[in-house]
Amino acid sequence: MSAEMLWWSTRELAARIAAKEVSAREALQVHLDRIDAVNPALNAVVTRDDEAAFAQTEAADSATARGESFGPLHGVPMTHKDTHDTAGMRTTWGSPLMADRVPESDAVIIARLKDAGITTSGKTNVPEFAAGSHTFNEVFGTTVNPYDRTKSASGSSGGVGAVLAAGIQASGDGSDMGGSLRSPASFNNVVGLRPSNGRIPHTAPGNPYAWLGQSGFMARTVSDVALLMSVASGPHPSAPTSIHESGGVFDLPEFARAADHSPDLTGLRVGFSPDLDGLLPVEAEVKDIVASTAQVLSGLGAQVDAEIPNLTDADEVFDVRRALDFVGSWGGLYEAHPEQIKGSVRWNIRMGLELTGAEVVAAESARTRLHGEIDRYFVGHDVLVLTTCQVLPFDADIEYPTQINGVQLENYLDWMRALCLISATGCPAISVPAGFSVSGLPVGVQIVAKPGADVELLRVAHAFESATGHHRRRPEL
Numbered sequence: 253m254s255a256e257m258l259w260w261s262t263r264e265l266a267a268r269i270a271a272k273e274v275s276a277r278e279a280l281q282v283h284l285d286r287i288d289a290v291n292p293a294l295n296a297v298v299t300r301d302d303e304a305a306f307a308q309t310e311a312a313d314s315a316t317a318r319g320e321s322f323g324p325l326h327g328v329p330m331t332h333k334d335t336h337d338t339a340g341m342r343t344t345w346g347s348p349l350m351a352d353r354v355p356e357s358d359a360v361i362i363a364r365l366k367d368a369g370i371t372t373s374g375k376t377n378v379p380e381f382a383a384g385s386h387t388f389n390e391v392f393g394t395t396v397n398p399y400d401r402t403k404s405a406s407g408s409s410g411g412v413g414a415v416l417a418a419g420i421q422a423s424g425d426g427s428d429m430g431g432s433l434r435s436p437a438s439f440n441n442v443v444g445l446r447p448s449n450g451r452i453p454h455t456a457p458g459n460p461y462a463w464l465g466q467s468g469f470m471a472r473t474v475s476d477v478a479l480l481m482s483v484a485s486g487p488h489p490s491a492p493t494s495i496h497e498s499g500g501v502f503d504l505p506e507f508a509r510a511a512d513h514s515p516d517l518t519g520l521r522v523g524f525s526p527d528l529d530g531l532l533p534v535e536a537e538v539k540d541i542v543a544s545t546a547q548v549l550s551g552l553g554a555q556v557d558a559e560i561p562n563l564t565d566a567d568e569v570f571d572v573r574r575a576l577d578f579v580g581s582w583g584g585l586y587e588a589h590p591e592q593i594k595g596s597v598r599w600n601i602r603m604g605l606e607l608t609g610a611e612v613v614a615a616e617s618a619r620t621r622l623h624g625e626i627d628r629y630f631v632g633h634d635v636l637v638l639t640t641c642q643v644l645p646f647d648a649d650i651e652y653p654t655q656i657n658g659v660q661l662e663n664y665l666d667w668m669r670a671l672c673l674i675s676a677t678g679c680p681a682i683s684v685p686a687g688f689s690v691s692g693l694p695v696g697v698q699i700v701a702k703p704g705a706d707v708e709l710l711r712v713a714h715a716f717e718s719a720t721g722h723h724r725r726r727p728e729l
Contacts, residue, residue, distance in 0.1 A: 376411025431671025
């Protein structure tokens, strides 16, 4: 059974633990054995605490034996992204400056996962300060792709993407500012959802008004992403921008049942353009694979046209907000230890420090215009569909692609512009497996809905996933 368990969904594993078909301890042992077997080749899990994890399973199994009520993820083992504070467990952000940091409390997303019953077993690798979509740092080294270990697993949730693809666990937490859930989902043939702002709220003592970066989930199936959203979404007293769901945490049936619907998209209005009508340079093989998804959507009953929103203002909105957020998060460390911060992060912080008041005001005006354009667009469309990544998984020994189709890229963000532009809109967006290159590398398609329409987005993604089945293909490890 242990070999089968590696590929069970989170829903199935939780159900079998609840039914006493499998114990939490057995599930953890299989999880840790898989880490032992494949992680040396991938470098995805970077911190472990087996002793504490087994103590958690003992408590979980005792609760099951006593017939106590418990959360929907009771006994399910899970590693966490190394940017999410996890009480009592080293959380480094991939930075030498934080290599020995052990938080005393949990981030909201971790607290809610623990309340739902998960067993915390370790942390997954990230780029330094989660900057860039390639997972490497001086603390732990580089995480590679299970489908080709010479290639990048992307990032910044690259460690999460790799553990899902490799059969270590079925789902996991991550975060997304410029595509850090969607890009590794594409590179690792899994699903990654960037939620609407306020679904998983930003809380004090951090910046409760932050909006560009979002916590969220990745999984091997849309159904598991929906399940995790059902346990982690909901308002928080320290989060003034929370979306006030109907019901509280664990009582969000609209999320939990988002993947229960049949794969029928009759009447869905889809705006479709793999490269946003030429706005994005996209590698030919990626573009062809994403272009083929239009036929799938039409076959499911959707009405597909080529209209896209005007995203002229999105670059300015993203660039300015990201730079300001980097100053707010890391400006103090930059001032004190600039030589211990990687160059791309220093560049982004300097950009924020050099902004003028007029430039910040102009960016806020651009965001207002962009918001109006998104409102206009989604009156006539239910979703926008485009590529997730503009390139195939690239060589793991480079920091980032510097050109696409002969077009030179200016900085470390340009190769992921398909993701950054959508982040700037505030829309929920999901990457779903769309196919494979001739060489066997995964490609994802990005589906975008209007702000707040996360459940509807998951239903569309589930229909596409059900019709294609690309998520069932596994790497050879």
